[in-house]
Amino acid sequence: MTLQVAVIGYGDGGRVLHAGPVARTDGLKLAAVVSTRTADIARDHPGVRAVADPAAVFADPAIDLIAISTPNTSHFDLCARALAAGKHVVVDKPFTVTAAEARELKRRAEASGRLLTVFHNFRYFADYKALQAMIADGTLGEIAYFESHFDRWAPKVPDAWREKPGAGSGTWWDLGPHLIDQVLQLFGKPLAITCDQAIQRPGGGATDFFHALLRYAKLRVVLTSCFLAPEQELRFVVHGSKASLTKYGINLRDGVDPLPGTLTLPDGTTREAPAGAADSRDFYIAVRDAILGTAPQPVKLDEAIAVMDVLEAGDKSAAERREVVL
Amino acid sequence: MSCCNVAVIGYGLAGRVFHAPLIAATEGLHLAAIVSSRTSEIAAAYPGAKAVSDPQQVFVDPDIDLIVVATPNESHFELAARALAAGKHVVIDKPMALTSAEARKLIDKARGRLLTVFHNRRWDGDFLTLKKLAREGTLGTIAYLESRFDLYRPNVQDRWRERAGPATGTWYDLGSHLLDQALQLFGKPLGITADLAARRNGAVTTDYFRVLLRYETTRVVLAGDSLAPTDRRFIVHGSGASFIKLGLDPQQNALATGLKPSDAAYGLESVPARLVLPGGGEQAVTIESGRYGAFYESVRDALRGTAPLAVTAGEALTVMELLEAGLESAQFGREVITTR
Numbered sequence: 001m002t003l004q005v006a007v008i009g010y011g012d013g014g015r016v017l018h019a020g021p022v023a024r025t026d027g028l029k030l031a032a033v034v035s036t037r038t039a040d041i042a043r044d045h046p047g048v049r050a051v052a053d054p055a056a057v058f059a060d061p062a063i064d065l066i067a068i069s070t071p072n073t074s075h076f077d078l079c080a081r082a083l084a085a086g087k088h089v090v091v092d093k094p095f096t097v098t099a100a101e102a103r104e105l106k107r108r109a110e111a112s113g114r115l116l117t118v119f120h121n122f123r124y125f126a127d128y129k130a131l132q133a134m135i136a137d138g139t140l141g142e143i144a145y146f147e148s149h150f151d152r153w154a155p156k157v158p159d160a161w162r163e164k165p166g167a168g169s170g171t172w173w174d175l176g177p178h179l180i181d182q183v184l185q186l187f188g189k190p191l192a193i194t195c196d197q198a199i200q201r202p203g204g205g206a207t208d209f210f211h212a213l214l215r216y217a218k219l220r221v222v223l224t225s226c227f228l229a230p231e232q233e234l235r236f237v238v239h240g241s242k243a244s245l246t247k248y249g250i251n252l253r254d255g256v257d258p259l260p261g262t263l264t265l266p267d268g269t270t271r272e273a274p275a276g277a278a279d280s281r282d283f284y285i286a287v288r289d290a291i292l293g294t295a296p297q298p299v300k301l302d303e304a305i306a307v308m309d310v311l312e313a314g315d316k317s318a319a320e321r322r323e324v325v326l
Numbered sequence: 327m328s329c330c331n332v333a334v335i336g337y338g339l340a341g342r343v344f345h346a347p348l349i350a351a352t353e354g355l356h357l358a359a360i361v362s363s364r365t366s367e368i369a370a371a372y373p374g375a376k377a378v379s380d381p382q383q384v385f386v387d388p389d390i391d392l393i394v395v396a397t398p399n400e401s402h403f404e405l406a407a408r409a410l411a412a413g414k415h416v417v418i419d420k421p422m423a424l425t426s427a428e429a430r431k432l433i434d435k436a437r438g439r440l441l442t443v444f445h446n447r448r449w450d451g452d453f454l455t456l457k458k459l460a461r462e463g464t465l466g467t468i469a470y471l472e473s474r475f476d477l478y479r480p481n482v483q484d485r486w487r488e489r490a491g492p493a494t495g496t497w498y499d500l501g502s503h504l505l506d507q508a509l510q511l512f513g514k515p516l517g518i519t520a521d522l523a524a525r526r527n528g529a530v531t532t533d534y535f536r537v538l539l540r541y542e543t544t545r546v547v548l549a550g551d552s553l554a555p556t557d558r559r560f561i562v563h564g565s566g567a568s569f570i571k572l573g574l575d576p577q578q579n580a581l582a583t584g585l586k587p588s589d590a591a592y593g594l595e596s597v598p599a600r601l602v603l604p605g606g607g608e609q610a611v612t613i614e615s616g617r618y619g620a621f622y623e624s625v626r627d628a629l630r631g632t633a634p635l636a637v638t639a640g641e642a643l644t645v646m647e648l649l650e651a652g653l654e655s656a657q658f659g660r661e662v663i664t665t666r
Contacts, residue, residue: 144525144553145534153604155565192659194519200469200543209469211538211545218525220536228469229563230602233570239554241480246557264555266480321517322660 002029003064003088003291006057008078010035013092014069017121017280019045022067025284027292032057054078058085065291067119068092071161072168076101079116083108088115088291090284093177097168099308106301115291118304121283122178123185126257127235127247130276134245135186139263139273141242147222148182148236150175150250151229157203170207171225172197172314179223180310181303183214187221189306190214194323195314200228212314215323236261245273254280329354329630330391330415333384335405337362340419341396343582344446344618346372349394351587352622354630359384381405385412392440392629395419398486399493403428407435415440417625420502422639424493426646433639440628442635443642444621447503448510450575451595451616456560459569459611460511464601466566472547473507475500475574476554482528495532496550497522498649504548505645506637508539512546514644515539517661520652526552537652540661560599567604569611573597577616587619 005028007019014035023030023045032049033041034057041050057063058081066082068075068091076096082089083105095102095118109116122128134140150171157163162174172195183190195212199205214221236247247261260275289295309326317324332355334345341362349357350372357375360368361384365377384390385408393409394417395402403423409416410432422429422443432441447453459465475496482488487499497520508515520537524530534553539546562569577593585592595613602608624636651662 145551151563153606155604194521194659196519196538196540196545198543198545209545211547213521213536215521218523220521220523220534222536226470226563228565230568230606232606233568233602234558234561237558239551241553244555244557264557266478268478268555320660321519322658 001292002027003288004029004031004062005065005067006032006034006060006063007067007069008034008054008057009069010037010041011069014067015040015044017092017119018067018069018090021280021284025281025288027288028065028284031063032060054081058082058087064088065090065287072097072173073166076105079105080108083112083114083116086112086114090117090119090287092119093181093307094168094173094311095304095308097173099305099312102301102305102308106305109301115287115297116301117287117290117297117299118301119283120178120181120299120304120307121280122182123299124278124280124282125252126255126276126278127251128182128276129278130257130260130274131236131238131245131247132186133276134273139243140238140240140245143187143219143238143240145220145237145239146183146187147224147234147238148179149234150179150225151231151233152225152227153230154227155201157201157205157208162206164205166206170197171227172207172210173311175225176210176212176223176311176314177307179225180307183221183223184303184306184310187216187219190216190221190310190326192323192325193310193313193317195317197314197318200226210314242266247273251278254278329626331356331358331389332392332394333359333361333387333390334394334396335361335381335384336396337364337368338396340444341394342367343578344444345394345396345417345419347581348587348618348622351619352626354626355392355622358390359387381408385409385414391415392417392625399424399498400491403432406432406441410435410439410441413439415629417442417444419444420506420642420645421493421498421649422642422646426643426650429639429643429646433643436639440625440635441639442625442637443639443645445503445506445637445642445645446618446621447507447575448637449617449620450577451593451613452559452571452575452599453507454616455599455611455613456562456569456571457511458614459601464566465562465564465569468544468562468564470545470547470561470563471508471511472549472558472561473504474558475504475550476556477552478555479552480526482526482533488529488531488533490530493649495522495524496552497532497535497537497652500550501535501537501548501652502645502649504550505648506641508546508548509641509644512539512541512544515541515546515664517663518648518651518655519661520655522652522656535652568602569599570602571597571599571613575616577618587617593617
């Protein structure tokens with residue numbers, strides 16, 4: 001059985017992260033894209049229907065799954081309408097712009113009996129998979145410190161909704177969810193968060209820098225993003241009782257990571273860390289299998305809600321300049 | 327011409343590795359006495375210096391002009407106060423005292439005498455290089471600066487720096503250096519947020535710190551972690567370039583292994599640094615030689631009246647205030663506003 005998929009939104013996210021992988025995944029068919037970028041859609045996916053109004057795909061009984069890749073403030077409304085129309089739903093991160101909205105969507109998804117999940121695709125990237133394996137197999141030992149970067153060299157502020165003030169805008173809400181979700185997967189919920197946010201670029205309208213410290217009993221986690229930093233610099237720094245890991249270069253591509261990290265052992269010697277490999281279809285393969293009932297849901301709603309709670313706590317911490325207990 | 331006779335109190339790490347050899351290497355300063363029970367070590371290393379056991383002996387000695395307090399932090403205030411009362415000029419190893427209140431009292435007592443603090447890491451080669459890159463505009467507007475002092479020491483040692491008590495632990499020991507450097511580059515921050523912890527098995531004082539200094543748009547992170555291998559030293563992101571430097575300045579090791587500041591190899595940096603330019607291109611940076619000797623040259627010149635003192639007591643007091651603000655921030659889990 002092939003599931004018919006409609007993607008709403010055809011910006012970079014919709015085009016590269018959703019429509020592309022959906023079209024390449026066995027058992028899924030990209031049936032429609034909701035966007036006014038009809039020429040782009042025709043070029044990338046000849047024969048796929050382009051429609052302007054999401055109501056058209058909600059009303060289409062042939063559509064099984066809707067992927068939402070629109071500005072963050074529209075996530076709640078589009079998710080709610082898709083669920084009401086009996087569709088399965090994938091929504092890009094952040095889930096919504098408030099944790100209350102996220103919890104409300106969970107209620108509606110459970111009532112509808114449909115799958116609703118959030119696109120925390122960073123779980124499937126090579127650098128994270130290698131890291132996760134090194135923690136799971138004991139290579140790193142007990143972790144004392146974990147630092148995760150999503151830095152970008154983007155000195156000019158583009159005219160984009162993400163860069164303007166408002167709910168769910170700025171890098172804390174854009175890139176923060178990826179880093180938070182990974183950490184919650186690895187270490188669970190922290191005791192507290194201290195988050196600093198700033199607008200560092202001239203003319204910036206929304207947060208373009210964050211530094212969040214997540215406090216656990218002994219472990220410390222730092223999540224940070226700076227738009228005036230080179231992208232090939234630090235990605236992960238991990239200090240464990242058996243080894244430290246330093247990994248450079250964020251890698252969002254398929255295949256084997258060309259820049260594996262370096263392990264430093266307690267005696268000071270170093271060796272190359274194992275490299276991970278990625279396939280950008282993995283998230284949608286997992287979604288397909290969950291809808292078909294052959295595998296569990298990839299990103300559970302409670303996990304996605306936990307990310308929302310950390311995002312909100314980070315905003316509160318930054319506004320009040322204090323640690324917020326979770 | 328010798329301007330002054332110097333007595334060093336304390337012959338532990340600070341006295342033995344830093345102060346005595348740097349003083350001995352400074353033209354115009356004479357290492358006249360060392361207060362310590364390690365008499366045979368001192369006689370072997372400095373045959374021209376008296377080894378005495380009681381600081382009182384150097385306070386009452388009219389030939390001694392300058393006293394260097396290189397003892398555990400808890401005795402800095404008392405020894406410096408007694409030296410000043412005896413009419414001596416005073417150098418104190420960092421941190422200046424246990425509290426900013428003590429530091430202020432010392433400044434009051436100094437009146438007319440030279441009082442300074444050994445913030446020697448202003449003359450780290452990598453810091454001098456960074457300062458120059460910042461001043462010359464190579465880095466543009468600095469958005470982020472991370473300054474780290476990591477020494478992998480997973481086991482707690484029985485030494486005063488690692489025992490419980492005021493002004494112990496790595497925040498006071500190493501944080502004082504990093505704070506002084508940050509103040510040199512950016513001045514006083516608007517606020518400070520500190521996370522301090524004792525994380526090693528059996529640790530009873532801070533062995534981990536991560537401190538964020540907030541400026542208008544710039545952010546500075548000072549960090550030290552006893553569970554991290556020495557790796558990154560400076561990470562600086564500016565609109566003009568990023569500056570990345572790994573490894574600690576070599577002068578401490580050089581001095582510890584008996585190298586003299588006049589030796590050609592002294593202060594030579596072996597770890598390369600690099601600039602990352604907009605667009606991703608990289609450029610190697612030559613790190614200039616470090617020169618801790620400049621601290622004592624400045625003390626000498628200030629005593630001779632030929633140059634202003636490099637490290638003023640007021641600057642050292644600001645470091646003390648920020649160390650305390652860090653403690654307060656960590657204790658209450660909130661940012662402490664540092665401007666008045």
